[in-house]
Amino acid sequence: MKYRFLFFVSLFFSVLLWSQAVKKPVAAPAKNIAITLTPLKNCKVYLGSYYGKGRVLVDSAQLNEKSAGAFKGTTKLPGGIYFVVSPQYTVQFELLIGNQQQFSITGDTAQKDNPVIKGSPDNDLFKEYSAVTIEKGKGLMNLNQQMSTAKTKDDSAKLRNEIIRLNKELQNYREDIIKKHPSSLLTTLLTAMKRPDAPAIPIVNGKADSTYPYRFVKNHFWDDVAFNDDRLLRTPFFEPKLDDYFKFYVSPEPDSIIKEVKYILLSSRTGKEMYPYLLTKFTNKYMNPEYMGQDKVFLYMFDNFYSKGDTTFLNAASRKTIFERAYSMMANQLGNPAPLLNLRDTTEKVISLYSIQSTFTLVVFWDPTCSHCKEEIPRIDSMYRAKWKSLGITIYAVNTAEKTMDELKKFVAEKHLSPDWILVYQPKAERDAEQAAGQPNFRQLYDVYKTPTLYLLDDKKNIIAKQLSIEQFDDLIAAKLKKQNSSK
Numbered sequence: 001m002k003y004r005f006l007f008f009v010s011l012f013f014s015v016l017l018w019s020q021a022v023k024k025p026v027a028a029p030a031k032n033i034a035i036t037l038t039p040l041k042n043c044k045v046y047l048g049s050y051y052g053k054g055r056v057l058v059d060s061a062q063l064n065e066k067s068a069g070a071f072k073g074t075t076k077l078p079g080g081i082y083f084v085v086s087p088q089y090t091v092q093f094e095l096l097i098g099n100q101q102q103f104s105i106t107g108d109t110a111q112k113d114n115p116v117i118k119g120s121p122d123n124d125l126f127k128e129y130s131a132v133t134i135e136k137g138k139g140l141m142n143l144n145q146q147m148s149t150a151k152t153k154d155d156s157a158k159l160r161n162e163i164i165r166l167n168k169e170l171q172n173y174r175e176d177i178i179k180k181h182p183s184s185l186l187t188t189l190l191t192a193m194k195r196p197d198a199p200a201i202p203i204v205n206g207k208a209d210s211t212y213p214y215r216f217v218k219n220h221f222w223d224d225v226a227f228n229d230d231r232l233l234r235t236p237f238f239e240p241k242l243d244d245y246f247k248f249y250v251s252p253e254p255d256s257i258i259k260e261v262k263y264i265l266l267s268s269r270t271g272k273e274m275y276p277y278l279l280t281k282f283t284n285k286y287m288n289p290e291y292m293g294q295d296k297v298f299l300y301m302f303d304n305f306y307s308k309g310d311t312t313f314l315n316a317a318s319r320k321t322i323f324e325r326a327y328s329m330m331a332n333q334l335g336n337p338a339p340l341l342n343l344r345d346t347t348e349k350v351i352s353l354y355s356i357q358s359t360f361t362l363v364v365f366w367d368p369t370c371s372h373c374k375e376e377i378p379r380i381d382s383m384y385r386a387k388w389k390s391l392g393i394t395i396y397a398v399n400t401a402e403k404t405m406d407e408l409k410k411f412v413a414e415k416h417l418s419p420d421w422i423l424v425y426q427p428k429a430e431r432d433a434e435q436a437a438g439q440p441n442f443r444q445l446y447d448v449y450k451t452p453t454l455y456l457l458d459d460k461k462n463i464i465a466k467q468l469s470i471e472q473f474d475d476l477i478a479a480k481l482k483k484q485n486s487s488k
Contacts, residue, residue, distance in 0.1 A: 033061075033071040034104040037084065037092070040067055046085040047071050049097075049234045052277065057085065076101050078273065079185050080234020084115075098122035098185040122185040129177060129186060136170045188229060193237050196220040218249040227264055227278070228271035239281075254296040257286070261297060265305065276313040279305060287325055292468060293334050302326040328447035331440070338363070338461045339445035343398060343424035346409065351396075351424055354461055359392035360477060361461065365446060365453040367401050368411040373452050379470055381417050387474065389420060391481065398442065399425040400451055 037045055040063050047059040058077065061069035077097050084092045086109060093107060093115045103119030117123050143163045150156040174194075178187045198213035222245075225232075232238040250260050261282050268275045279301065286297035302322065311319050331339050341353040341363075353363070364380065366373040377397075384395060395418075399408050402425050412423070426442065434441050446453065456465040456473055458480075465476050 029072050030076045031073040031101045036068045036106045038067045038108050043087045048085050049082045050236045052239045079231040096122045125186050191224045227268040230271050230273040252291050257297045258300045295329050328444050331445045338457050343426050345424050356394050358394035361457040362395045363455040364397045365448045367451045368407040370451045378415050395421045397423050402428050
């Protein structure tokens, strides 16, 4: 297994001395982290932590004239990687906070790399680990420098073997910590950091199985990692590792993503912070996906989590956004029939989308006052004149703002848009009538939250593509026509 090295500051610890009041015993606070940070006096210092890909401040301590203070509280901090922050909001040094939260820190702003921390078993273990890894890390750096200047193949081979040996020692040392201290915070961090080594390609029945290394790494990527462990949120490496997993080891096809998302969310369900964090992360990613069709993942989460009551951590605005986007997306999934549109053209004649007889129909939702539309609509028209018209493609262009009809006519005239475009809009009175009747409007049916929004329909008005670039639509049309011609 490979590890990403944690570049924490070496932390040193000793025993924290504290006593109860003589006259009346007082229960010790759940959290009591004494801190002395010279030369700071009569000011506040802060305790921060990693949180996903970000960092947040979680507590403060008032230092007295002797530079002493304490982070106290009746509730323990969640375990993870923390750091002390100066009044000027600069990070002084990092530390681990585990279950034991009664310890002391002594540091100096002029010596950020040398704080002394006493009374924390997690940091005692990390102190030893840090010393060993720093020593071996320097050795590896030195060997790599020698490799770059090696004069003979024999010298390179010897150095390479020495690098392999030293890496193996480091790996074995980490594995030994995991075995001897299975419940420690450091073990949790080491386990979450490690990534499987890709094995050699095996020969099966006389043939090389070239996909085996990929399958092996994917199957062991999360070995011994508990997705419900909230401590992982307070590390700088868990979320990047998660992102790499979806980028390199999960197919972008929606059903493959859904399988992984389902496993991770169900595994994290008992994590007080981890579950809502991951649900929110996946929601944000697939509500506005990178690839066409991945909004199906968001609808899966809506159907299986949000619609079943997992909304207590949402504020009213977030809940409204999620539910409205889900209801909008349901009507325009790939392969589904396009929602019905009966809109008026510039002569007030009703033109039904389904009345169009065409090999393909490109539905364009746009606003003539939209700056992006002013760039994209002429480009669409150029492609239409150059190729699409001869291929039997019809453009059904919907003006999303009924008050801009004068601007639309002016834009069409100035840009000399093809007269073959079907230009339509919905009068306000008709939109209001739909709303009064409780019927969804075209914005909801087609998830039009920005302009331009584009959909490509086949001859039966089924949705075959959406939200692609003009060039991607062109490539898809060419591929569809080629497939149709080859099947004849």
